[in-house]
Amino acid sequence: MANGDLITGEFKRTLDDRFRLSLPGEVAGLVSDEQGGTIVVKEQYGCLSLWAADQWQERIDSGVDLIRQKIQAGRMQERWSEVQRLGRLLSTRQTTVKLANRSRLLIPEGFRGFLGVSPNQEVMIVGAVICLEIWNPTAWLETLKQDMPQFNPLFKELTS
Amino acid sequence: MANGDLITGEFKRTLDDRFRLSLPGEVAGLVSDEQGGTIVVKEQYGCLSLWAADQWQERIDSGVDLIRQKIQAGRMQERWSEVQRLGRLLSTRQTTVKLANRSRLLIPEGFRGFLGVSPNQEVMIVGAVICLEIWNPTAWLETLKQDMPQFNPLFKELTS
DNA sequence: CTTGATAGTGGGATTTATACCCATTAGAAT
DNA sequence: ATTCTAATGGGTATAAATCCCACTATCAAG
Numbered sequence: 001m002a003n004g005d006l007i008t009g010e011f012k013r014t015l016d017d018r019f020r021l022s023l024p025g026e027v028a029g030l031v032s033d034e035q036g037g038t039i040v041v042k043e044q045y046g047c048l049s050l051w052a053a054d055q056w057q058e059r060i061d062s063g064v065d066l067i068r069q070k071i072q073a074g075r076m077q078e079r080w081s082e083v084q085r086l087g088r089l090l091s092t093r094q095t096t097v098k099l100a101n102r103s104r105l106l107i108p109e110g111f112r113g114f115l116g117v118s119p120n121q122e123v124m125i126v127g128a129v130i131c132l133e134i135w136n137p138t139a140w141l142e143t144l145k146q147d148m149p150q151f152n153p154l155f156k157e158l159t160s
Numbered sequence: 161m162a163n164g165d166l167i168t169g170e171f172k173r174t175l176d177d178r179f180r181l182s183l184p185g186e187v188a189g190l191v192s193d194e195q196g197g198t199i200v201v202k203e204q205y206g207c208l209s210l211w212a213a214d215q216w217q218e219r220i221d222s223g224v225d226l227i228r229q230k231i232q233a234g235r236m237q238e239r240w241s242e243v244q245r246l247g248r249l250l251s252t253r254q255t256t257v258k259l260a261n262r263s264r265l266l267i268p269e270g271f272r273g274f275l276g277v278s279p280n281q282e283v284m285i286v287g288a289v290i291c292l293e294i295w296n297p298t299a300w301l302e303t304l305k306q307d308m309p310q311f312n313p314l315f316k317e318l319t320s
Numbered sequence: 321c322t323t324g325a326t327a328g329t330g331g332g333a334t335t336t337a338t339a340c341c342c343a344t345t346a347g348a349a350t
Numbered sequence: 351a352t353t354c355t356a357a358t359g360g361g362t363a364t365a366a367a368t369c370c371c372a373c374t375a376t377c378a379a380g
Contacts, residue, residue, distance in 0.1 A: 013328090014329085016329070016330070016331090017330090017331095018331095018366085018367080020329095022327080022328055022329070024327085024328090025326090025327060025328090060315075063315060063318075063319040064166065066319045067166075067289070067318055067319060068166060070318075071289075071290065074222070076318075077219075077222050077223070077226065078226070079318070080219065080290065082314060082317070082318060083288075083289055083290055083318065084209075084288040084289065084290060084291065084293075085288075085307055085310075085314060086289070086311070086314045086315060086318055087166070087167070087168065087287060087288040087289025087290065088286055088287075088288045088293065088303070088307070089304075089307060089308060089310075089311045089314070090168055090287075090289070091168045091169055091170045091286050091287045091288070092170050092286070092304060092308075093311070095169065095170075100367095100368070100369080101368090101369075101370075102327070102328065102329085103327090103328090104328090104329090106366095106367070106368085109172070109366090110170050110172070173338085173339090174338085174339065174340095175339095176338095176339065176340065176341090177340080177341085178356075178357070178358085179357095180357090180358090181338095181339095182337085182338060182339080184337095185337085260357095260358070260359075261358090261359065261360075262337095262338085262360090264358090264359095266357070266358080269356090280339095280340090321380105322379100322380085323378100323379085323380080324377105324378090324379085324380100325376100325377090325378085325379095326375100326376085326377085326378100327374100327375090327376080327377100328373105328374085328375080328376095329372100329373085329374080329375100330371105330372090330373080330374100331370105331371095331372090331373100332369105332370090332371085332372100333368100333369085333370080333371100334367105334368080334369070334370095335366100335367085335368070335369085336365100336366085336367075336368090337364100337365090337366085337367095338363105338364090338365090338366100339362105339363090339364085339365100340361105340362085340363080340364095341360105341361085341362085341363095342359105342360095342361085342362105343358100343359085343360085343361100344357105344358080344359075344360100345356105345357080345358070345359090346355100346356085346357070346358085347354100347355085347356080347357090348353100348354085348355080348356095349352100349353085349354080349355095350351100350352085350353080350354095
């Protein structure tokens, strides 16, 4: 993702019968790195978010890196069970995928139920500035209804 | 297990009629050492964990070291029976196995009941960073429900 | 309005992984 | 020794993922 590119836009897509959907060209490039790697994350029920590896790095991966270093430095010896517990959660929360041919994404097996969709169903694709989100339409409407009134105050707060 | 490789990922597998399951290729190599040794450990009811034998040894050694230090510091005098109990558990709750062809693991006899599964049943395979875990699906869901809210605090704590 | 380019979609073909099955071997018990 | 049971070792069918090509709709340019 080129630095400074904000991911925005709202799109409607339909999953095909194999749980694939094609991302809009304008944003597809923004959520995969040079190797074509895209991180898929379970956010809240009904929503998955897609990240380019480098952006992801800043948010989580650097933390994971830190943990890795600590493990190697032997600084986790009294906290194995916590490391294990966190690792477990990391494993369900995120996975790495590669977009296929025409920026087509196959929703990974364990993530389908979380998104709450069946084949041939519609989903919303929403830019969230730093990542791209895939929404179950129902959950999307629900979120909109809840969040929309906060747009103005939020905008003020973030621009002040 | 190559140093620095964290074990992550979530997979669904089915036991065959002889209590065997094939581990995903991506993680199978991470839980056996050069001699092909894998340690199976009873973790909590409904869950077994798999470790590369050499890594496990390191982990135990460092733990034993810690206990030795505490003993020498005179901090265990009131806790001999606990230490003894720990030692006992250390030996009963684990066993060494070798993965067969195609990364196939036979769940050892004494460990099946603990996992709470019957042949032809599904299990979840979950990376826990330092080990790989095999979960009874029900126990896995239960754990997730309980632990997921702690993800953020736990992450903060371990990266601080 | 026509034409051409491009993004999105559907689906056939191929590949791959794994689960299901059966055969053989090993080991224990009688 | 014999029989039974559990472990082990593959062969094969199957389903999912992946690759790839073709069709279509949309939009832009002429």
